Amino acid sequence: MEMILMAAGTVAAILIVMAKLDIRKFLGFDAPLDIIVTFGLGALGAATGTFSGVILGIFAGLMFSLVFWLLKKLIGYQKLTLQGWVTVAPAWRVSDEQVKAAKAKAAKSRRERVQRAWQSQGATTWLRENL
Numbered sequence: 001m002e003m004i005l006m007a008a009g010t011v012a013a014i015l016i017v018m019a020k021l022d023i024r025k026f027l028g029f030d031a032p033l034d035i036i037v038t039f040g041l042g043a044l045g046a047a048t049g050t051f052s053g054v055i056l057g058i059f060a061g062l063m064f065s066l067v068f069w070l071l072k073k074l075i076g077y078q079k080l081t082l083q084g085w086v087t088v089a090p091a092w093r094v095s096d097e098q099v100k101a102a103k104a105k106a107a108k109s110r111r112e113r114v115q116r117a118w119q120s121q122g123a124t125t126w127l128r129e130n131l
Contacts, residue, residue, distance in 0.1 A: 003052065003055060003056050003059055004059060006056055006060075007056055007059035007060035007062075007063055008060075008063060010041065010056075010060040011060050011063045011064045011067060014037065014064065015064075015067065022078075023071065023075075024075065024076065024077050024078045024087070025077075025078050025080075025085065027068065027071060027072045027075075027076075027077035027078070028077045028078050028079040028080060028088075030068050030069070030072055030077075033068065034061070034064065034065045034068060037060075037061055037064045037065075038057070038058070038060075038061025038062070038064070038065065039061070040057075041056070041057035041058075041060045041061050042054055042057035042058055042061065043057070044057060045057035045058075072090075072091075073090060073091045073092045074090055074092055075090055076088050076089050076090040076091075
């Protein structure tokens with residue numbers, strides 16, 4: 001468990017630095033960065049002389065790859081062309097209608113739970129326990 005937490009911390013540190021430098025441009029080079037980060041962190045772990053360092057580097061590389069893939073799908077990326085940086089739209093989009101439908105469904109579900117609780121417990125008991 002400690003290894004996973006340390007790997008997550010390492011990945012978070014790398015992603016924060018990339019976010020400061022416009023992460024969408026880094027997402028355009030995801031495959032080379034995956035290779036560099038995975039082997040680089042593994043090599044740094046090996047330089048410590050411990051097997052746990054290597055495993056930590058591999059876990060961090062795996063997490064980095066997964067998070068990078070998700071970010072590329074969710075926020076899109078920018079790729080470098082001869083004309084400059086071109087923005088590529090995210091592959092997974094959520095439309096405004098889908099967001100509104102999800103919010104309406106959640107509100108309806110909340111309302112129904114409150115009404116059921118109100119009817120089963122009585123008004124004063126429900127108010128005392130929930131407010």
